[in-house]
Amino acid sequence: MSAATAFFSRTWVRWAVVGVIAVVLIVLPLIFDAPTNSTLARIGVFAVAVLGLNVVMGYTGQVSLGQIFFLGLGAYVTAYGVNEGWNIVLVFILAILLPAVVGLLVALAAARLGGLAIAMVTIALPIVGVPLAKRLSEFTGGSQGTSARFSSAPEWTGLYDDQWQLYVVIAIPAAVFVLTRNLVRGKFGRAFAIVKENEAVASSMGISPYRYKVLAFTIASAIGGVAGFLYMVVIQYTSPETLAFHHSITLLASMVIGGAASILGSLIGGAYYVLVPQLTNIIDPNLTAVLQGAILLLVLFILPGGIVSLPRLWRRSRGGRGLGSPVAAGAQTTGIATIEGTRASHAGDYASPVGSAPAVPPVTGPESGPTDKSPSPESPEKRQDT
Amino acid sequence: MTTLLELVDVTAFYGSVQVLEGVSLSVPDGGAVGILGANGAGKTTTLRAISGTVRAGGTIRFDGKDIRGMRPDQVAALGIAHVPEGRGTLGSLSVRDNLRVGAYLRKDRKNIQADIDRLLELFPNLKERYSSNASALSGGEQQMLAVGRAVMAKPRLLLLDEASLGLAPSTAKNVYEAIGRLRSESGISMLVVEQNANLAFTLVDSATVLETGRNVLTGTSAELKGMDEIRRAYLGG
Amino acid sequence: MGTFIQLVIDGLSTGSIYAALALAIVLVNQATGLINFAQGGMAVLSAYVAYQFLQWGLPLILAIIASVIVSFFLGAVIERFLMRRFERGDPDTAIVVTVGLLTLITGVCAWIWSYNNLLFPSLFPLDSIPILGASVSVRSIGTTLVILAIMVLLQVLFVGTKLGLALRAVAINPQSASYSGLPVGRLLMVGWGLAAILGAVAGALVAPSLTLTPGMMDGALVYALAAVILGGLSSPVGVVVAAWMIGVLENLAAVYVPFIGHDLKIAVPFVLIFVVLIVRPQGLFGRKVVVRV
Numbered sequence: 022m023s024a025a026t027a028f029f030s031r032t033w034v035r036w037a038v039v040g041v042i043a044v045v046l047i048v049l050p051l052i053f054d055a056p057t058n059s060t061l062a063r064i065g066v067f068a069v070a071v072l073g074l075n076v077v078m079g080y081t082g083q084v085s086l087g088q089i090f091f092l093g094l095g096a097y098v099t100a101y102g103v104n105e106g107w108n109i110v111l112v113f114i115l116a117i118l119l120p121a122v123v124g125l126l127v128a129l130a131a132a133r134l135g136g137l138a139i140a141m142v143t144i145a146l147p148i149v150g151v152p153l154a155k156r157l158s159e160f161t162g163g164s165q166g167t168s169a170r171f172s173s174a175p176e177w178t179g180l181y182d183d184q185w186q187l188y189v190v191i192a193i194p195a196a197v198f199v200l201t202r203n204l205v206r207g208k209f210g211r212a213f214a215i216v217k218e219n220e221a222v223a224s225s226m227g228i229s230p231y232r233y234k235v236l237a238f239t240i241a242s243a244i245g246g247v248a249g250f251l252y253m254v255v256i257q258y259t260s261p262e263t264l265a266f267h268h269s270i271t272l273l274a275s276m277v278i279g280g281a282a283s284i285l286g287s288l289i290g291g292a293y294y295v296l297v298p299q300l301t302n303i304i305d306p307n308l309t310a311v312l313q314g315a316i317l318l319l320v321l322f323i324l325p326g327g328i329v330s331l332p333r334l335w336r337r338s339r340g341g342r343g344l345g346s347p348v349a350a351g352a353q354t355t356g357i358a359t360i361e362g363t364r365a366s367h368a369g370d371y372a373s374p375v376g377s378a379p380a381v382p383p384v385t386g387p388e389s390g391p392t393d394k395s396p397s398p399e400s401p402e403k404r405q406d407t
Numbered sequence: 408m409t410t411l412l413e414l415v416d417v418t419a420f421y422g423s424v425q426v427l428e429g430v431s432l433s434v435p436d437g438g439a440v441g442i443l444g445a446n447g448a449g450k451t452t453t454l455r456a457i458s459g460t461v462r463a464g465g466t467i468r469f470d471g472k473d474i475r476g477m478r479p480d481q482v483a484a485l486g487i488a489h490v491p492e493g494r495g496t497l498g499s500l501s502v503r504d505n506l507r508v509g510a511y512l513r514k515d516r517k518n519i520q521a522d523i524d525r526l527l528e529l530f531p532n533l534k535e536r537y538s539s540n541a542s543a544l545s546g547g548e549q550q551m552l553a554v555g556r557a558v559m560a561k562p563r564l565l566l567l568d569e570a571s572l573g574l575a576p577s578t579a580k581n582v583y584e585a586i587g588r589l590r591s592e593s594g595i596s597m598l599v600v601e602q603n604a605n606l607a608f609t610l611v612d613s614a615t616v617l618e619t620g621r622n623v624l625t626g627t628s629a630e631l632k633g634m635d636e637i638r639r640a641y642l643g644g
Numbered sequence: 645m646g647t648f649i650q651l652v653i654d655g656l657s658t659g660s661i662y663a664a665l666a667l668a669i670v671l672v673n674q675a676t677g678l679i680n681f682a683q684g685g686m687a688v689l690s691a692y693v694a695y696q697f698l699q700w701g702l703p704l705i706l707a708i709i710a711s712v713i714v715s716f717f718l719g720a721v722i723e724r725f726l727m728r729r730f731e732r733g734d735p736d737t738a739i740v741v742t743v744g745l746l747t748l749i750t751g752v753c754a755w756i757w758s759y760n761n762l763l764f765p766s767l768f769p770l771d772s773i774p775i776l777g778a779s780v781s782v783r784s785i786g787t788t789l790v791i792l793a794i795m796v797l798l799q800v801l802f803v804g805t806k807l808g809l810a811l812r813a814v815a816i817n818p819q820s821a822s823y824s825g826l827p828v829g830r831l832l833m834v835g836w837g838l839a840a841i842l843g844a845v846a847g848a849l850v851a852p853s854l855t856l857t858p859g860m861m862d863g864a865l866v867y868a869l870a871a872v873i874l875g876g877l878s879s880p881v882g883v884v885v886a887a888w889m890i891g892v893l894e895n896l897a898a899v900y901v902p903f904i905g906h907d908l909k910i911a912v913p914f915v916l917i918f919v920v921l922i923v924r925p926q927g928l929f930g931r932k933v934v935v936r937v
Contacts (some may be wrong), residue, residue: 086743140679140681152910241774267859270743281736310748311751311754314749323729
């Protein structure tokens with residue numbers, strides 16, 4: 022362990038860091054101007070959305086293309102509730118509950134299918150969601166969308182609206198982040214990880230992949246609902262466009278680029294979601310989609326752990342030897358199973374890019390010469406160098 | 408007698424774990440050589456190094472040509488047929504289609520059916536199951552199918568990996584007898600990996616014993632059978 | 645009755661488009677073990693390529709053929725240089741890669757040809773012929789027949805030719821296949837190329853009615869995936885039948901079930917899925933997937 026790591030693992034140091042961050046967060050909104058606060062707030066909104074996606078995709082390994090739907094649902098519920106004059110706390114609870122229930126139902130059906138069904142089914146959510154939102158106009162305001170203003174700063178705080186909104190978007194996501202962090206570091210998180218790694222192993226350990234996938238998906242949907250509520254706080258308007266399919270893809274890309282299975286990565290993902298499209302639009306609006314696709318592919322090839330894995334990578338390249346023996350030996354056992362040609366779906370997933378493994382080239386180096394595929398002339402590890 | 412296959416100081420890694428630390432052996436043209444040893448000694452890896460399935464270091468020469476680093480399909484094209492551990496039968500294809508796959512590289516299409524027929528004479532169980540899916544065959548039948556598929560390519564060298572794996576002793580014996588008949592009929596050279604040394608000695612003229620990735624003993628079948636260590640370790644006393 | 649027949653035949657036509665895409669997805673999955681979410685996007689790119697050949701003066705049929713050829717190579721190149729390293733890995737990661745590919749392709753199409761709706765000429769005349777009292781569009785019949793023909797051709801390829809045998813062998817056990825000398829890498833490229841051809845034909849056939857835009861096949865992709873779920877990844881026949889069913893049912897539902905109407909008919913396949921899957925998780929035709937550890 023390097024000196025830096027040792028230093029940071031001391032308890033008092035950790036609390037000090039938390040304290041510093043807390044102070045910074047409290048002071049921040051008062052320093053920056055309105056547009057910056059607004060941007061930061063939006064980053065917060067989508068960081069939460071990405072976090073939700075991470076729960077089901079990064080940590081549990083199920084690709085979901087429907088996260089934006091739950092955000093939209095949460096936003097619509099919020100808008101409706103506020104416009105009907107309901108108590109704001111009730112609205113908040115509903116904004117979490119309704120998406121969670123829908124997510125539960127979807128997962129109950131989709132997870133039964135196993136394999137890649139969750140991916141294939143969730144793609145329908147935004148695509149069905151948009152016409153549904155247009156159709157149910159009494160609730161949603163149809164194509165026009167609906168707005169709800171309820172996030173003006175209360176009198177007693179003496180703050181400007183954007184500052185108040187930012188505080189809300191710092192406080193609530195902070196709570197969500199902390200809760201989620203505890204979730205993934207605890208018993209559930211370990212179960213998720215095992216399910217992600219190898220479902221057969223999970224069930225042999227008494228961990229039902231089905232149940233945990235459903236759980237993960239429901240939690241993800243609930244968190245999506247929170248993001249929807251926050252969305253209304255900041256943007257104060259929602260329409261069918263909020264849950265359009267291409268947003269779904271951008272959300273997924275943000276998660277991967279920020280760093281899958283990482284709390285900090287979700288934050289980075291949120292920043293990516295908000296900032297990068299603005300940037301690419303400045304460069305050339307027509308190139309936006311091209312750049313986004315290219316960046317996603319680049320990250321998948323070069324940095325599968327996402328931006329958040331950069332420090333790890335740097336540390337490895339300085340001192341590490343790459344995949345150490347225990348991992349390789351372990352991979353060897355599963356590798357042999359796969360050499361026999363079985364296409365086990367999640368067996369021995371040691372270097373899954375949609376996960377926490379850093380992009381470290383194996384010690385044996387990249388494949389030489391042979392350009393053809395045939396079970397590549399390297400170790401029977403199922404993984405390619407990622 | 409010319410040397411068909413020669414391995415000199417071959418090494419191999421799985422990731423960063425070294426599995427072969429320097430294996431040497433040679434197979435004479437027309438000969439049958441065994442690779443014996445306990446589990447994990449590196450026997451299968453040796454065959455994989457030859458067929459190009461794992462990257463290896465050292466020298467691997469087939470018919471005088473350096474084949475180290477070639478892809479498996481390139482190695483197959485040179486005339487080496489690898490029957491892998493676990494057989495590698497193409498389960499959802501019929502016996503007939505499995506054999507046709509074996510003949511993939513051949514240009515003499517007219518003779519393929521004749522060869523199939525001759526093979527079925529050699530392995531009568533396969534004849535009965537000709538149109539069934541390979542996955543419906545018993546273990547012994549699948550083994551014979553796997554060997555049959557390898558032989559359809561008219562290879563010069565057959566790499567046989569643990570042909571007795573998972574088979575009842577009598578079935579394994581039948582399989583080896585069938586392979587023996589094959590050998591006498593076609594004169595094909597063989598490199599046979601086998602944990603059951605008794606069975607191996609019914610087929611091979613000589614053998615090398617591997618332990619933790621290197622050779623520890625080499626000799627003719629007669630010599631090895633006579634050695635106390637071999638008898639105790641591999642022949643049951 | 646007339647309306648009913650019209651709806652059924654139109655449904656078969658759109659269902660054929662979904663079927664072609666679904667078959668492409670199954671083909672790629674059997675060969676390389678992943679689900680290609682960019683299959684629809686690739687089909688759109690093929691349609692744009694055909695459009696470009698048209699702009700350069702080629703007659704429609706030649707433009708389509710040229711696009712099919714280009715698409716074959718495109719599919720092969722994508723497999724070799726983009727997907728190859730993800731094929732033996734985690735399927736969910738591979739999906740994300742295909743999503744990235746989809747974004748990239750959509751972006752490229754938008755960049756070169758813009759987001760505007762472009763007119764693409766129809767291979768078939770816009771007439772209708774009377775069948776059993778209904779006025780059925782020639783285009784619908786033509787589309788269905790063309791795609792049916794392609795599927796039959798593919799089936800013949802797979803079952804009756806040496807190449808087809810090789811493709812099947814590689815899909816089952818690539819390493820074992822390589823031991824018999826099969827050039828696995830090249831065969832995988834062919835597999836992706838064939839899938840791309842299916843997409844190219846589907847794209848060219850549907851572009852006239854949908855008008856050509858980068859997101860043209862996004863909806864069709866969803867239907868195709870629904871067909872794949874219903875039919876089962878291991879059953880090409882199953883997904884084709886499922887796709888036809890989806891095409892016909894959504895048309896019927898759009899007209900006969902007022903709540904659904906034309907904008908919500910995309911929900912129909914998923915209602916179907918929920919219903920079927922509660923009873924038979926492996927799909928209507930698929931075999932239960934056994935994961936060997």
